[in-house]
Amino acid sequence: MTSPGTQARQSGDDELMQRIAEGEEAALELLYDRYGGLLFTICQRVIRDRDEAEEVLVDVFWEVWEKSERYDLSRGSPRTYLTMLARSRAIDRLRKTSSQPDPPGEPVDAAWREPESMRPGPQQTFADEETSQAVVAAVANLPDDEKQLIELAFFAGLSHREIAEQVMQPLGTIKSRIRRGLARLRDELNAFYEGGSQ
Amino acid sequence: MNCEQLQQDIPLYVVGALDADEHAEITRHLATGCPACTAALAEANAVAAHLPLALQQDLAPETAREKLLGRVRNSKASAAKLTAEPKRLAPHLRWAVVVAGVIVCGVIAIGAAWFSFNGAMQEREDRIAELQTQLKARDVEIQLLEAELSGARDTLVALNSRELNVVSLDRQPAQPDTAWGRILWDEDNRRWHVAVGGMKPAGQGKTYELWFVTAAGDKIAADTFDVNDRGFARLQVDLPDDLGELSLAAVTDEPAGGSTQPTGSFQMVGKIQ
Numbered sequence: 001m002t003s004p005g006t007q008a009r010q011s012g013d014d015e016l017m018q019r020i021a022e023g024e025e026a027a028l029e030l031l032y033d034r035y036g037g038l039l040f041t042i043c044q045r046v047i048r049d050r051d052e053a054e055e056v057l058v059d060v061f062w063e064v065w066e067k068s069e070r071y072d073l074s075r076g077s078p079r080t081y082l083t084m085l086a087r088s089r090a091i092d093r094l095r096k097t098s099s100q101p102d103p104p105g106e107p108v109d110a111a112w113r114e115p116e117s118m119r120p121g122p123q124q125t126f127a128d129e130e131t132s133q134a135v136v137a138a139v140a141n142l143p144d145d146e147k148q149l150i151e152l153a154f155f156a157g158l159s160h161r162e163i164a165e166q167v168m169q170p171l172g173t174i175k176s177r178i179r180r181g182l183a184r185l186r187d188e189l190n191a192f193y194e195g196g197s198q
Numbered sequence: 199m200n201c202e203q204l205q206q207d208i209p210l211y212v213v214g215a216l217d218a219d220e221h222a223e224i225t226r227h228l229a230t231g232c233p234a235c236t237a238a239l240a241e242a243n244a245v246a247a248h249l250p251l252a253l254q255q256d257l258a259p260e261t262a263r264e265k266l267l268g269r270v271r272n273s274k275a276s277a278a279k280l281t282a283e284p285k286r287l288a289p290h291l292r293w294a295v296v297v298a299g300v301i302v303c304g305v306i307a308i309g310a311a312w313f314s315f316n317g318a319m320q321e322r323e324d325r326i327a328e329l330q331t332q333l334k335a336r337d338v339e340i341q342l343l344e345a346e347l348s349g350a351r352d353t354l355v356a357l358n359s360r361e362l363n364v365v366s367l368d369r370q371p372a373q374p375d376t377a378w379g380r381i382l383w384d385e386d387n388r389r390w391h392v393a394v395g396g397m398k399p400a401g402q403g404k405t406y407e408l409w410f411v412t413a414a415g416d417k418i419a420a421d422t423f424d425v426n427d428r429g430f431a432r433l434q435v436d437l438p439d440d441l442g443e444l445s446l447a448a449v450t451d452e453p454a455g456g457s458t459q460p461t462g463s464f465q466m467v468g469k470i471q
Contacts, residue, residue: 076240
């Protein structure tokens, strides 16, 4: 699941991770400059408190530095690893501080941005911006119920049972809608990357 | 759960939607190194990792950068101090070091005894926490059963609907002779109550998917489902408002997680009058 532009970035990221494992501070700074914005966005979205999000951001990069041996290239790209690590640590902090999840009935668009409102991030390359636009479009194409459920699981850290209680839908429906939404997203992303590699 | 069933749950595992027991089961299974599930995990992680790109991106705070680099440099400085050659003490200070060492040993001995006692207490507290987690899981199971019971009640209530149609799903050659299916179409509430039985399992890495087929030939995904060991499944599906006139209900076999358009073969088909 990559385009030529993304592949070039990924090989650079792989090299950065290797240099971090060798204890090179400059590589960690470069990684922070490259992904700090994305990971901070994730932390803020989950925790909804800027100061706490900043602490988690520092902890995530510290973990990348201290436990560099945990990154396994065979399991995915550095961006995937960093994104999922940041999300996981942010959810851990959310649960620890017992912050309240999103109230029931919050509009789906509270998390997702419409394609026309998307402005390029300050640290994004052209390839990053294209990918972001593709993801925004893919998410916008999801049915509202699938979008909402994926958001509740991924950014609010709710299990499918907790989601079922909150939206008052059967458990099987929740699971199948999340699966279906992620399958749609996968298909659209595959189409985007296949189009870019031609 | 077998491997193919676990694979279906891997996307939910990755976005954190599974409860603790289900999550633990998949973690244990992945630890066996199952190639199919490991590949499914990598794909699901790659997809989920794209989700934050759809958010409005923020700048990384400069203060966090400084804290991070400060921590790195302090850590390096501490490591450097530990490896530095110790200076020799003046003779008149050596007795102070010896006395301090004796005091430290005494404190360590007392501390060890205290930790041993606390260790036992900690075990007890851990056990209490574990039982509380189990109790919470039982509460959730009860809620789940209540939700399923509510679903069954909804189906019974549908029988009271003024506009209730029955659509028979005919088995296709891919299914055994025992396969059957019924749709109770509650037109008042725009809901299908679907029951199937005698169907064979969808197969490794696959699931069944129910489709609305319009008179214009459009195929719209309704829901995915899996049959139990008796080939039985029950589901409720709400009809979208803008569906238009329907001509068929169909079930196909699809990759785990479902498809946006049918890719598999027909398993059950019902004509809508």
